[in-house]
Amino acid sequence: MKQPNILITGTPGVGKSYLSQRLAKKFGFKWQNVSDIVSEHGFVEEYDEEFECPVLDEDRLLDYLEPIMQEGGNVVEYHSSEFFPQRWFDVVYVVRCGTSILYERLQERGYNERKVRSNMECEIFQIPLDEAKDSYLSAIIYELQSDKDSDLEDNLTKVSEWLENWRSTNKSQ
Template sequence: MSDSDGTGRKRPNILVTGTPGVGKTATASLIAETMGLKHINVGEVISQHKCYDGYDDALDTHILDEDKLLDLMEGIFEECADEGTGIVADYHSCELFPERWFDLILVLRAKTDVLFDRLTERGYVEKKRSDNLEAEIMQVVLDEALESYDVEIVHEVPSNTMEDMESNVERCRLWIEQWIVNNS
């Protein structure tokens, strides 16, 4: 069975992205669970396989080794394609991933007051919290997605409430079902 883009995949690959704290992991996990796709929390992959090249004390975060991460993920994507399984990956950045990996980019957005509370709850230091709030206000991740992928596959959705998350999961379910019909 081959799909229209020539990859031979039987299930789509989705990237759930957005500023830290918008609900990427919870949303991606629920989409994967609902649709029988593999969930990849890219942050966990980075931690487990030590895909970093030092530490930034000011931002309280590791410095990503993109090459190591992409090599690792390439293998995961190939394995899932061979098994006929689609992927729902979540990460706060999207421009580093090859365009060919994803069929849908879901950019989650949150109101600043909601995001402030979530980041505070996580114990983010003031600089890290304010940098992330500024990134959300300036729609950095959305712009990055629109510059890195075909605008047709990039969708901006709200992620302020549990109802928003349920709606986003339902939209993805319908989209995935249509993708399967269109590509079988």
């Protein structure tokens, strides 16, 4: 049986990487950290000086990921989701975080004030959640709160339950 592909998305600093690493390890999935893939393979069109970040070459990234995604068993992590094909994912988790906690996390990362403000606005206005809702079937989108350590364990349990249900539903495939 082919394993499902899971998308973990959300504003930078909400806890996507930590959750993705734990999920991949727990279930034996491959963690596809899109930011690392972009850096490693140079899938960059230019560098945005204002926000101090690379501008993604989506076409080259998608061409690279296509055969990987066909294999299944991937946890894909990225702060944006709208450009990924819907067919790639069996479930989409949007990780959320309280703004006061997020502000502290972004400050600890050393982000400049403009980048902190931009990411805070993304979380306040639910940009990652809206992107997911505009790009994927509502039935496969779930929100996960990631404010404290106990939230991580709760989130792992929620994903475990989803995976157990997915496996029982897809036994014959």
